[in-house]
Amino acid sequence: MNDTQGSPTDGGTATRPRLAAVDDHPVILHGIQACLAGSAPEIDWVGSAENIDELPSRVTALPSVVLLDIELNDGSDVAANVQRLREWGPRVMLFSREHRPVVVRRGIEAGALGLVLKEDPDVQLAEAIRAAHAGKAYVSSRLAHQIVHDRRGKVRLSPRQLEVLELLARGLKPAVIARRLYMTEETVRTHRRRAIEAFAKDEGTRPASTSELVYRSMVDGHIDLGPSGPGGPGASSPDVDG
Numbered sequence: 001m002n003d004t005q006g007s008p009t010d011g012g013t014a015t016r017p018r019l020a021a022v023d024d025h026p027v028i029l030h031g032i033q034a035c036l037a038g039s040a041p042e043i044d045w046v047g048s049a050e051n052i053d054e055l056p057s058r059v060t061a062l063p064s065v066v067l068l069d070i071e072l073n074d075g076s077d078v079a080a081n082v083q084r085l086r087e088w089g090p091r092v093m094l095f096s097r098e099h100r101p102v103v104v105r106r107g108i109e110a111g112a113l114g115l116v117l118k119e120d121p122d123v124q125l126a127e128a129i130r131a132a133h134a135g136k137a138y139v140s141s142r143l144a145h146q147i148v149h150d151r152r153g154k155v156r157l158s159p160r161q162l163e164v165l166e167l168l169a170r171g172l173k174p175a176v177i178a179r180r181l182y183m184t185e186e187t188v189r190t191h192r193r194r195a196i197e198a199f200a201k202d203e204g205t206r207p208a209s210t211s212e213l214v215y216r217s218m219v220d221g222h223i224d225l226g227p228s229g230p231g232g233p234g235a236s237s238p239d240v241d242g
Helices: 026-039 078-088 101-109 122-133 142-149 159-169 174-180 185-203 210-220
Strands: 018-022 044-049 065-068 091-096 114-117
Touching: 018 026, 026 044, 026 122, 065 078, 065 122, 078 091, 078 101, 091 101, 091 122, 101 114, 101 142, 114 122, 114 142, 159 174, 159 185, 159 210, 174 185, 185 210
Parallel strands: 018 044, 018 065, 065 091, 091 114
Antiparallel strands: none
16 A cells, blocks of 8 residues: 555644555445535545545545445455554555454454444544544543454454364364364364354353354354355255264
8 A cells, every 4th residue: 555645643632643545445435425414514525436446546645534334345354454554554444344253353452443333323433533633542432442442352263273164163073174284184173262262261251062063153153155065055964062
């Protein structure tokens, strides 16, 4: 991401906030503009894009704050998106309907200053932008605070554990997973056991079965099967306790 629009303000307080947004729903982008034009005219709208790659060419000035939708249709990772934006210069505020604590925590740990939920009142959006411009953390509501600080977001699973869990969620048995990932069946079971232990240690409750482990991994945001998940095209019948 190249800076072709100048430099952000030092300390974030010397000028008016300059806002850009990344969201792949045009109606959301129009709504942000309309909201701020009426309630916070001191915030300058400098542009928007549907993904991170397009943003530098779509803004009229380097933004001091970027509102970033957590889950974009291009499948990009929220942590990588936050890091790229921060390297470019702007501060980042997450703006989403996303309630899964693991996904939100990834964005916060990558450098985002907080979370605004799309269902929260408009006035809180302006407050969040002002806070981010000043370099301050902000959460827009009690629900947003709960999501950011949910202990479920602290569970850490290794890339191999996530691979195993995703394949379990797709209905594959350990023997099939072992062949697909070029490991022994015992190693598959070890990854599954260690994932269960991670939930028990960091979340405080131990999944009672592989089915519960898979379910909690999906609900919390560790894995996301997309359209090919259970019930999607090509999905197999789950048999994850084998």
